[in-house]
Amino acid sequence: MILTTPLIERLAEEGPVHVVATPANAGILANHPAVTSVILFDKRRADSGIGGMRRIARAIRATGATRAFLAQGSVRTAAVAWLAGVPHRIGFATSPGRVLYTRRVALDRSLHHAQRLWQLGSTPRASRDVGTETIPALRPSLFPSATDESHVRALLQEYDVGDREPLIALAPGSVWATKRWPSYDALAAQLVEAYGSTARIVVLGGSDDRELATSISSAVEAAHGPRVVNAAGRLSLLASAALLRRARVMVTNDSAPLHLASAMNTPTIAMFGPTIPAFGFGPLAERRRVVEEFSLACRPCDAHGPQRCPLGHWQCMRNISAERVVPLVREFVPSR
Ligand code: SF4
Incomplete structure (x- = not known):
């Protein structure tokens, strides 16, 4: 989650960013100016079954999101985005959830993981031509209160x-x-x-x-x-x-x-x-x-x-x- 913050900041330049996070991870994003809202997904307990997935999907649908960036890569999170009806689902080409993605971004193993995650936010053209986009030096950001x-x-x-x-x-x-x-x-x-x-x-x-x-x-x-x-x-x-x-x-x-x-x-x-x-x-x-x-x-x-x-x-x-x-x-x- 910490390494995802440069991607969140990049996406916030284009519009509101709603982050789906486990209860253990959600607190780390408190006060972050690039985060519009955090949707709690207690996937190991309260939301572990199909009912929980549907509840999260409804919460995502209510945001009106048109793109889902599946940084975590599991089949379950991809399925939730699909259930939510998010038309563009973007993740790494190597992730288990890739069968449900509408765009698969090559995972560049030479990069820091913060940069790989940041690359998910690149334009479709740039992500097809991995290596042509200039990747900046990145540092995650947190905002203690x-x-x-x-x-x-x-x-x-x-x-x-x-x-x-x-x-x-x-x-x-x-x-x-x-x-x-x-x-x-x-x-x-x-x-x-x-x-x-x-x-x-x-x-x-x-x-x-x-x-x-x-x-x-x-x-x-x-x-x-x-x-x-x-x-x-x-x-x-x-x-x-x-x-x-x-x-x-x-x-x-x-x-x-x-x-x-x-x-x-x-x-x-x-x-x-x-x-x-x-x-x-x-x-x-x-x-x-x-x-x-x-x-x-x-x-x-x-x-x-x-x-x-x-x-x-x-x-x-x-x-x-x-x-x-x-x-x-x-x-x-x-x-x-
Ligand atoms: S734990 Fe360390 S010492 Fe042991 S095999 Fe792995 S790298 Fe080698």
């Missing part, structure tokens, strides 16, 4: 973080186990040693990351006292974006927080293990570094990152030491 900012302020006050204290954000989580770089605890400890009281470490993540974040903050606290703000599970996605706007740098895996940092143009250090940036999901902040283990022939081994290393050694992540990352953080946040 004043309330999101106040939630961040309250959390930082809880940890006695000064208004001007530099923040170094770490996002250790990922749905895919092999994408989770295992040395965030060592990195946090080394950063606390390097910065002392001149910068603060903040661990970001969802409620599923709370245990991991707590293990990192507890490990640091045992040696150095309470120097880590544990924000995992405490902030919404947009409030996390608001916090990232304040952060001087973000160290993250190949996962959702990376795209939040891209949207807020927060300098990003991205850890890539079983996946590679060439898949199209690398960082887009102006200042960014990618850390990866180039010596392994097994990389990349999976489009998402498997839950277990198929070779058992997981060297793509284990070989990356915290010592290798600390100097990169220092590039963005000079230490004492």
Whole structure:
């Protein structure tokens, strides 16, 4: 959803944009000036059956939309657009839902995924002649509210973080186990040693990351006292974006927080293990570094990152030491 925002902005130049989103994703688009309305599609629960699809189709029909951009690519979303009677249904030629599209756009694997999505909004002629249209450098956009900012302020006050204290954000989580770089605890400890009281470490993540974040903050606290703000599970996605706007740098895996940092143009250090940036999901902040283990022939081994290393050694992540990352953080946040 975050990477779809450049397409949404492009389409908003031509008319109203109504976005169909799951409840989990909808909040990220709050306050976005390019979004006219958000239609909630609870496809795993309330709207999982044909009745739910019909309800969403009616909601889409009520908007009067004449084009549906099927960024997500499933047969179900294509079927909903068809049920809604949207005459032009546009998506990638490789998507499962392509049988129901009226225009299939070639997926250019050389592009960032934000650019591929943006290309769905190109004219039919340009999309037929992929490669002839100039694709701009793109960055997603998000718009945290004043309330999101106040939630961040309250959390930082809880940890006695000064208004001007530099923040170094770490996002250790990922749905895919092999994408989770295992040395965030060592990195946090080394950063606390390097910065002392001149910068603060903040661990970001969802409620599923709370245990991991707590293990990192507890490990640091045992040696150095309470120097880590544990924000995992405490902030919404947009409030996390608001916090990232304040952060001087973000160290993250190949996962959702990376795209939040891209949207807020927060300098990003991205850890890539079983996946590679060439898949199209690398960082887009102006200042960014990618850390990866180039010596392994097994990389990349999976489009998402498997839950277990198929070779058992997981060297793509284990070989990356915290010592290798600390100097990169220092590039963005000079230490004492
Ligand atoms: S097979 Fe290689 S790339 Fe895949 S998880 Fe294992 S070490 Fe990483």
